[in-house]
Amino acid sequence: MNQTEEFVKIVEAAKETKGVIFVTGKPGSGKSKVLREAAEDKKWDYVDCRMLISEEFLAVPKEERNEKAPAMMAESLASYNSDVILLDRLQTLFVPVFNLDVAALLKELGQKFVLVAAWPGYIKDGMLCYDKFDGTESIRIPEEGFTIWNVD
Numbered sequence: 674m675n676q677t678e679e680f681v682k683i684v685e686a687a688k689e690t691k692g693v694i695f696v697t698g699k700p701g702s703g704k705s706k707v708l709r710e711a712a713e714d715k716k717w718d719y720v721d722c723r724m725l726i727s728e729e730f731l732a733v734p735k736e737e738r739n740e741k742a743p744a745m746m747a748e749s750l751a752s753y754n755s756d757v758i759l760l761d762r763l764q765t766l767f768v769p770v771f772n773l774d775v776a777a778l779l780k781e782l783g784q785k786f787v788l789v790a791a792w793p794g795y796i797k798d799g800m801l802c803y804d805k806f807d808g809t810e811s812i813r814i815p816e817e818g819f820t821i822w823n824v825d
Contacts, residue, residue: 676703676824677710683822684711684757684789693783695792695801695816698824704791707824708759718753722765725749738772743781750786760790764803767812776814796821 680696687694696704712719725746733741750758766775782788794803796816803812 677707677714680707680822681711681715683820684715684717684787687787687820688756691783691785691787692820693779694787694789694820694822696789696822696824697792697794697796697801699795702824704824705761708761708789708791712759715757716755717757717759718755719759719761720750720753722760722762726765726771735770735772739774739778742771742773742778746778747782747785750782750788757787757789760788762793763790764793764805767803767805775812780818 684694696707698704709719711717727745727749730738730742730745733745763775766773766778779788779790792801792803794801794812796802799816801812801814801816801819801821805811
């Protein structure tokens with residue numbers, strides 16, 4: 674069984690309960706490739722997270738964005754016609770000016786959709802970690818409550 678087939682089995686199993694699956698792996702390991710192949714094979718929607726940041730979202734005052742983002746982004750995701758949504762460029766949501774609690778946002782959206790996100794960092798001590806190269810951002814999300822699938 675190749676990686677895409679293994680990945681599809683994991684996602685198919687998640688359809689029963691919904692939730693969020695993080696695809697992890699080193700840079701260049703093929704995370705995005707697996708997502709794109711599965712999207713094509715299964716007719717799932719492949720969404721660049723930059724598409725979730727609408728002008729309407731940016732018009733919301735910064736201090737209200739974290740509260741309003743789940744409903745706004747759920748509306749956007751509902752416009753896709755697929756039972757699974759594959760998210761790439763997740764680091765877009767980490768931008769400080771957006772003022773988002775990404776873990777809480779994804780957990781809430783994962784109650785409505787099966788979401789799969791390519792994680793742009795690594796796992797250490799039970800935490801999903803993302804460190805921006807210039808040291809300006811350091812994101813830590815407990816892996817508890819999420820499904821993790823690693824690309825070799």
